[in-house]
Amino acid sequence: MGHRCCNKQKVRRGLWSPEEDEKLVEYITTRDHGSWSSVPKSAGLKRCGKSCRLRWLNYLRPELKRGSFSALEEQVIIDVHRILGNRWAQISKHLPGRTDNEVKNFWNSRLKKKLMAQGLDPKTHNLIPTRQRAANKVACSMSPSNHEPFSITSHDSKMKDVSLEINPPVLTIVSPNYPSNCSIQPPFFQATTSLPLPKSCYDNPSVIWNANSQNSYDSSLFTCVSSIENSLASSSSSSSANPTGFGLVDENCFWTCSNIVEPFEAAKIFESVPPQDQVKPPEQGL
DNA sequence: AATGTGGGCAACCGCAGAATC
DNA sequence: CGATTCTGCGGTTGCCCACAT
Missing domain, CATH: 1.10.10 (Arc Repressor Mutant, subunit A)
Incomplete structure (x- = not known):
């Protein structure tokens, strides 16, 4: 033909x-x-x-950039894709020297799998419902009733039945709305902080919690943003940088124990959060 | 060493909209 | 104003290579 x-x-x-x-x-x-x-x-x-x-x-074209994508470019693709979907030509405009074809290939071969490994639907960037994830052969357990150490177990074939001890339970939050000193600059903010998990999180992990006054998000509403899968995936590689053993969660991980969190909903919630320079994350754990 | 398999990537296909006739 | 051609785009295919068996 x-x-x-x-x-x-x-x-x-x-x-x-x-x-x-x-x-x-x-x-x-x-x-x-x-x-x-x-x-x-x-x-x-x-x-x-x-x-x-x-x-x-x-x-x-002489202006084309060859070679592998940088972490920043990867982040830009994910962020813009969350907003625009599969509009590769539009996405590539945010990446000087990259073509739509290149971005599309990179997405299909790497980023899509990466998001799926984090339990996220690569189309919507939302959490894949637990039942659906179970179908993907990922099973996790999370059952602490207090702040005692607990473990997460994965039976995912790729993760080789990883077991992760968390002590004390600390949640790492990364918000796309957070101004930060990280390498990713506006409009693709990213920031990391951590805080002790309130007991209510474990009792009813699907609710949106009120952060109590002990943490840096005083009175701010925030959503349980985490990723067991991501924690597991990073537990071996990041353990040296993260003594808690709890994996750093990047901003693409919008995870609740049972609910889907819309990224924009989460972003909205974070709007009232004070600027990064006023936030002093607890030093313990990370 | 031979074969099978999967991933990465360049290129193709077909459609839609814009431009031109 | 309809037909034709051109351009741009996203989805898909198929080749090549690395790695496993």
Whole structure:
């Protein structure tokens, strides 16, 4: 089946050879190419215009950045995707030197899996309901009735039945609305803090808690934001930086024990939180 | 060493909207 | 104003390579 746009001609398909690349670059960079449909003929290529355009935009443009995505770029993709969905062209505009195709491939091959591993639906960025996650072969238990040490166990095949001790129970919260000194700059705020979990969290983990006056979010409403899976996933790698053994939760982890938390709902809740420089997270644990 | 499998990525396909005739 | 062509986009495919068996 040939291209619809150029089925009149016999056109080459498949990977581009270095010679073809050279011809196209030479042609595009030395003159105003006009319409793409005229490029192949003028440049001496047996390709269709559409293929030339794609090759130029996705691979040959000099301003393109090659190589793996940085942590910042990864975060930007996740943040913008949460808002825009699969609008790769729009997302790529936030990443100078990256193409929509590149962003899309990166999303499909890495980020999607990463979110799923954190128990998040990559389409909505919401928590995948517990029942559904159970279907994904992830089973966790969380049953403390007080602040005593407790453990989380995963039976996920990839996590090799990790067991995690938490002592004392400390929840790490990361909010997209938080101004912070981290490397990710506005509009993609991220901040990390921690606070002791109130007993009510365990008794009724699906509710939105009132932080009590002992923590830095005095009187602020916040949502139980955590991720058991993420904790488990990071327990081995981050244990040295995090003596509690509780994994750092990045802002993509909106997790409650049983409820889905809309990211924007969570963001709304955080609106009343004081600026980062007024927040003094307890030093213990992290 | 041969074969199977999965991941990453470049390229293709087909549709929709814009531009042009 | 309808038809045709062009462009841009998102979804999908298939090739290549690394790794496991």
